Amino acid sequence: MFLQQLINGIALGSTYALIALGYTMVYGIIALINFAHGEIFMAGAFVGLLMVGVFKLNIFLAMACAMIFCMIMGVVIEFIAYRPLRKSSRLSAFISAIGVSTFLSSLALMVFGANAKGFPDQAFPSQQISIGDADISTLQLLIIGVSAVLMISLEFIVQKTKVGKAMRATSEDYNTAALMGVNVNFVISFTFALGSALAAAGGVLVGMLFNAVSFNMGLMAGLKAFAAAVLGGIGSIPGAMLGGLLLGVTEVFGVAIGYSSYRDAIAFAILVLVLLVRPTGLLGRKILKKV
C-alpha cells in the first residue's frame, strides 16, 4: 500500500516537476511569472495527441514533435508578449502573460472543443507489474523514466555546456552578463525553448496518465507547478524538482488517507505552511536586504 502510493506520488510529482522547471528557469532569468506556461503544457498535450491519433506516430516520436512545437511556441510568445515589456514593471509583463494564457486556452477551446479527449489505447500498451504487494503500471515507470532522463539532460545543459554557462551568468546578473558579451536575447529565447519543451513532455505524460486532454487542463496544473517551483525556492532548478516530487507525493497520500475532496487544497496548504517556516522556499537563496 505504502509503496504503491509512493510510486503513484512520484509519477504525478515528476510531471509537476517538469512543468515547474519551466517556471523556475524563466523566473530565474528575467524574474517573470510566466503564467502562459500552463497553456504551453496544454498545447504540448494536444500536439502529442494529434501525432498519436491522426498521424499514428510512436509515442516517443509524438513527444518529440510536441516538444519541438512548444519550443517554437515558447520562443514566439516571449518575442511578442514579453520582450517589449522587459524594461517595464514586472506586473505589466505578468498581466501580458495572463492575456496570452486566456488567448491560448480559448483558442484551444475553439479548435478542439470543450470535451476532454483521451489517448488511443495502442499509444502505450500499459501493463501491470507486481512488486511485493504494489501494482505498478509500466506507464508510471515510463513517466518516471522519461522525466528523469529529461531532468538529467537539463542539468547537463545548464552545468556543462557553453549556453548553460551563459544562462547561469544571465540569471546571476543580467546587465553584467550582457557587458561580458553574452547574447542575453538568445539566452532568454533558449531558456523559454527549454522550459516549453519540458512542459510539452509533461503535457503528453499527464495526458496519458489521466487519459484526458482538455483545453482547461493547463490552469490547475500550471498553478500547482508554480506552487511546486515556489515551494522548492523559485529560481532554483533542483528546488523545482524537489518541490514537484514533494507536492505530488503529499497530494497522493492525502487522497489515499481519505481527503480526496480536499485534493486541490493539499498542495497549497503544504506550500503556505512551508513558506511560513522558510520564507524563500526549501532550496531558495536568502533575499538579502540591501540599503
Next chain:
Amino acid sequence: MLQGFVNSIDPYFLQILVNIGIGIILALGLNIITGLTGQLSLGHAAFMSVGAFAGALLTLKTGTPFYLTLILSGLFTAAVAALIGWPILRLTGDYLAICTLGFAEIVKVVFLNLEITNKALGLTVPPPQTALPMPVIVLIVAILTIIASTFIQNSRFGRALKAIRDDEIAAESMGINIARYKVQAFAVSAFMAGTGGCLYAHFLGYINPSDFGFLKSVDMLSMIVLGGLGSIPGAVFGASILSAAPEFLRFMSQYRMMVYGALMVFLMVFRPNGLLGGINFTDLVLRKLGVRPRGALRNLEEKQ
C-alpha cells in the same frame, strides 16, 4: 420613483452597469494593497467569496437588515484578512503572491466542502428588502469607495503605505511600523472586497464557491494594472472597461475570449504603465481652470 426609473432601464444594460459598479469596488480594494502598498495579492477573490458567503448566510439564517449585513460582512472579511495577513505579510514579492493564491484556493475548496455553504451546490440568496433598488445601492457604495480611497491615499496612512511601496528599508528607518501598516492595508483592502462580494451575492441571487477562483482574482488584478497601478481614476477606468468588455465583445461570439486575451497583451505592450498610469488628474483639472498646478510650479523652480 427611483424604482420606476431603474425599472425603465434595459435589464441587460443595468446588469452591465452593476457589474461595473461591483468591479470598481473590488478594483479599488485591491488597489490599496497592491497599488498603494506594493504587495501583490493573487487571492483577492477569496475575500470576495468570504464577504459573499458571510452576507448570504447573515441574510438567510438571521434575517439581518441588508445595510447591516453589508457592513458586517465587510468587517468579518477584514477580520479574516487581518488574521491571515499577520503571518503571511512577512513574506515578500512573489512569495507573498503565491501564498495569497494558495490561501484563495484553500478557501475555495473549504467552501466547496462545508455543510453551511451548501457544498458545491452554492447558496441562493433572496433579494434584499430595501427602500432603494439594488443597482442604486451598488452605485452609492461604489461612489463611497472612490471617496474613501481618495481620502486614504491622501491621508497620513496612505502616505505611509506609499513609503512602504517605494522603499521598505527607508520607510522603516523613518519610523513607520511596516508590519502593522501592511496588515491594516490588507484589512481595509479586504473590507472593500468583502462588501463587493456581499453586493454581488445579493444582486445576483446565487453564489457558488467555484465562481471565486483564481481567474476572478486575476480579473481584479488586470483591472488595476490595465488602468494604471496605484491610480484611482485608473482603477475605475480599468474596472469599467474590463467589466464591460466581455459584453461588448459578445458579437464576436466564440472568438470573444481570444480577442479579450489578445487585447490584454496589446494594451500592455503599447501602454506598459496602464491606460491612465502616470497621469495626474488634479493637475490636469487645475490647468483647465487656469490655475498653475503645484507640480508644474515645482518643476519650473527647479529649472531656474
